[in-house]
Amino acid sequence: MITRDVKYNILFKQYKNRIFGYSIYMLKDKDDAEDAAQEALIRIWENLDKFNLMAAKTWILRTTHNICIDKLRRRKREFDNTISINENIEETIGDESSTxxxxxxxxxxxxxxxxxxxxxxxxxxxxxxxxxxxxxxxxxxxxxxxxxxxxxxxxxxxxxxxxxxxxxxxxxxxx
Amino acid sequence: MKQHKLNSEEIDLIINAAYNDLSLINKLRAYLLINKNEEAKRIYDEYKETAESVKEITQYEMSEELEHKIKNIIGLKTEERRSFVTDLYSLIIMKPVAASLTAVLLVITISTSVLLNNNRTVENNNYSQAEIEMAELHTKQALEMVSSILTNTSNKVRKDILKNTVSSEINKGINIVNQLFIEGEKNEN
The missing domain is CATH 1.10.10.10 (Winged helix-like DNA-binding domain superfamily/Winged helix DNA-binding domain)
Structure with missing residues (x-):
């Protein structure tokens, strides 16, 4: 029997980079992206029994998108200026295609x-x-x-x- | 050759062609346009270069540190040992279409083989009682013939070949050896 932990690990492994990548593009800041990814992954754990696993892909990305939008709105309220691209982002690019x-x-x-x-x-x-x-x-x-x-x-x-x-x-x- | 000015719909078509994001018919339309019109070709090349770069973009990767942090917050152990069931489950979740197709194919294959096998059994059961009895009789006769051939062969081997051919030759050999011993003893004396 597949346990809740195993289910979560499957989803975690499959979507962690997608969630993090999407958050980086949306928030343009590594620290904020990490916060958003953490929040999204915790929400997946909390709602693991509520959503259909076959439709997990869209649920997960919709949740991530909503978290990013919330963060952007909050940021807009807090600072009313544009935020420069975080130089640390470069470090997080994977080396899958490196030759x-x-x-x-x-x-x-x-x-x-x-x-x-x-x-x-x-x-x-x-x-x-x-x-x-x-x-x-x-x-x-x-x-x-x-x-x-x-x-x-x-x-x-x-x-x-x-x-x-x-x-x-x-x-x-x-x- | 005079070339017409591209309208916005044609430009959109060319852009989508550069990103390889068109239906077959629209691909043909775009191809014809690009080959006929220099401006279309220029736009296509420009967007194509960007599209290729976009396709080369590498995914961002989450750091292990963050991974551990999240799992600690949740209270989850580091990933459990992977098993066949886990892998299968993962495949079903991540590639539902492929998994469904495989399952359907498997069901079709099994059903077909079961049906074919059943039909063969049904065919076998279509023989009448008389036909079955006749077949049994023929089988018995065939077995009796084989049995008599084997008995004859066995008798021939035991009586003729072993007794006359093999034993006589062995006897001859033993006689020769005896003769040699006797002559040897005489010479020693």
Missing amino acids: NNPFTNTYLRMMNKKINEHIEELPENLKSVFVLYEVQGFKYKEISKILDIPINSVKVYLLRARKKLQEGLREYEAA
């Missing part, structure tokens, strides 16, 4: 960093859709459930995010 070639490694890291910085600068609504679709690999339908918006809005936001990202990169290249 033995130092040039390729450096190039990939630079590209990753540049793209990530521009993704982080996207408006919240566009960023959440873009990260969920392009980085985390969710489908339109799943994103629609996570963010509680119609599928057409997901498509529109995604296209806007792609355009906005390109604009940002174009400006960066020109500067």
